[in-house]
Amino acid sequence: xxxxxxxxxxxxxxxxxxxxxxxxxxxxxxxSELKIKANTRTIPGIITNRGCAYAGCRGVVLGPLKDVVxxxxxxxxxxxxxxxxxxxxxxxxxxxxxxxNYTFSTDMQDSDVVFGGERxxxxxxxxxxEIFNPSTIMITxxxxxxxxxxxxxxxxxxxxxxxxITVMAFNCEGYKGVSQxxxxxxxxxxxxxxxxxxxxxxxxxxxxxxxxxxxxIGGDAFEIERILHKIGYDVVASFSGNGTADQIKYxxxxxxxxxxxxxxxxxxxxxFEEKYGIPWLKVNFLxxxxxxxxxxxxxxxxxxxxxxxxxxxxxxxxxxQIEAPLNRYKELFxxxxxxxxxxxxRAHHYQNVFKRIGIETxxxxxxxxxxxxxxxxxxxxDIEMTADDRNIPELEVTxxxxxxxxxxxxxxxxELQQKMPLDYYGGMIKEMExxxxxxxxxxxxxxxxxxxxxxxxxxxxxxxxKYTSHKMGIFSKQLHSYDYSGPYAGFxxxxxxxxxxxxxxxxxxxxxxxPPWKEKTTLEGSFGGGE
Ligand code: CFM
Ligand code: HCA
Numbered sequence: 089x090x091x092x093x094x095x096x097x098x099x100x101x102x103x104x105x106x107x108x109x110x111x112x113x114x115x116x117x118x119x120s121e122l123k124i125k126a127n128t129r130t131i132p133g134i135i136t137n138r139g140c141a142y143a144g145c146r147g148v149v150l151g152p153l154k155d156v157v158x159x160x161x162x163x164x165x166x167x168x169x170x171x172x173x174x175x176x177x178x179x180x181x182x183x184x185x186x187x188x189n190y191t192f193s194t195d196m197q198d199s200d201v202v203f204g205g206e207r208x209x210x211x212x213x214x215x216x217x218e219i220f221n222p223s224t225i226m227i228t229x230x231x232x233x234x235x236x237x238x239x240x241x242x243x244x245x246x247x248x249x250x251x252x253i254t255v256m257a258f259n260c261e262g263y264k265g266v267s268q269x270x271x272x273x274x275x276x277x278x279x280x281x282x283x284x285x286x287x288x289x290x291x292x293x294x295x296x297x298x299x300x301x302x303x304x305i306g307g308d309a310f311e312i313e314r315i316l317h318k319i320g321y322d323v324v325a326s327f328s329g330n331g332t333a334d335q336i337k338y339x340x341x342x343x344x345x346x347x348x349x350x351x352x353x354x355x356x357x358x359x360f361e362e363k364y365g366i367p368w369l370k371v372n373f374l375x376x377x378x379x380x381x382x383x384x385x386x387x388x389x390x391x392x393x394x395x396x397x398x399x400x401x402x403x404x405x406x407x408x409q410i411e412a413p414l415n416r417y418k419e420l421f422x423x424x425x426x427x428x429x430x431x432x433x434r435a436h437h438y439q440n441v442f443k444r445i446g447i448e449t450x451x452x453x454x455x456x457x458x459x460x461x462x463x464x465x466x467x468x469x470d471i472e473m474t475a476d477d478r479n480i481p482e483l484e485v486t487x488x489x490x491x492x493x494x495x496x497x498x499x500x501x502x503e504l505q506q507k508m509p510l511d512y513y514g515g516m517i518k519e520m521e522x523x524x525x526x527x528x529x530x531x532x533x534x535x536x537x538x539x540x541x542x543x544x545x546x547x548x549x550x551x552x553x554k555y556t557s558h559k560m561g562i563f564s565k566q567l568h569s570y571d572y573s574g575p576y577a578g579f580x581x582x583x584x585x586x587x588x589x590x591x592x593x594x595x596x597x598x599x600x601x602x603p604p605w606k607e608k609t610t611l612e613g614s615f616g617g618g619e
Contacts, residue, residue, distance in 0.1 A: 144271025306574020
């Protein structure tokens, strides 16, 4: 494998080679340190799969909130790409509002950039209130807003007073930070500062939980909620798949926060504990084995024998429906390999989904994960801050004397921490097999070279590199959009995933494609008039 990686790196100029080398790692459990470089700027000239801060804030974290009119202050193109592109689904509750089929934009023009766009934003808010009557409006800034200095924060404040509703502003201009990860952080800070805890509901739920970092892509959250309700949990709020801003306002009343995607929401999870005394549990509802482990950990946290019994009953019932076909898929797939490259958590979560059906992951990488998503939270104190990190304000939260309530004692917490990832995430690398490759911020050159050398049976990434893989004769399943299928979470979702993978890799069409490495090089041409 080292030779293959040397070959991949060979094509780079010396400086780039040195840089990229630090972003690639071969798993070797005998090594005392497995350190990877992450969350740093992409080398100029390399086309990355990454998105921008606005995408991470507006698209990822805020996008799924159903009851919010989300006004994008910026040119129309940015809004087009916020319009259902990420496939988060949302079902309005009885009498509840759902605006996620719309996209709202101030449609900034040349003249607004030159003379300022504040007037236009105020008009847009007025219009939104008159037509849609929302209880919450969120304004997100795209690049020109920060460049010309439109003050979206004071406009939000004024509008809040004028209309008597919640109006929030997010300074998530696309250029802030090195990827969409910066946008997650900006969204987290603002939600924590101005939305969580602004309403009291005095819920009398027995097992109130918040679902965090689950965005309901392809209906995953619907499936997770179905299982949780069947066991007897009540979801107070979801951050943010199928969620509402209204629920987030009283989400401080939950007793446990479940964190699915650590990368996008860990900031909020941490702050909840500090401010309200609610611990967080790293869960994973992708894959049956991980789902079962998560459900058992939750039941143990609440320490109620009745809940534990119901958990086992639901696990048995759900397993009975899928185990036999899943085992048949395992027989069919055993020996096959996968190459995964997804944002900041799925490249980890999907490894156990594949493992259960006999498929080994040979390469896995994140677009914008941080070192803790690879190596575990224990490395956080060693992560060097860069100028890009310092661009995002750090929100300091303190104990809320009125609303803080200790959920479990320190001693009990330490006891549970021996058994489960409570307030902890161990990252992706620990769970990878020896000899497999972890790669950060992959580019097309590396994708193609590694695919040629390792010839995986499945390439799992997104729309930007799906067809590069197909052209090489290798089935690609998008793990962002699920190629418009899903849900893939929970028990039934795992079976759905196996069926979709079978339909893809067993399709005879792949035998009609001759991958480039099976053909002679045919590249010819003239340069500057010569041969
Ligand atoms: Fe978390 Fe996500 Fe992901 Fe992400 Fe994303 Fe996404 Fe993703 Mo696309 S929040 S890090 S910023 S799990 S949109 S739902 S699929 S890159 S791996
Ligand atoms: C984003 C959204 C995205 C893009 C997916 C892709 C998503 O990064 O802004 O590249 O295929 O999941 O929709 O990650």
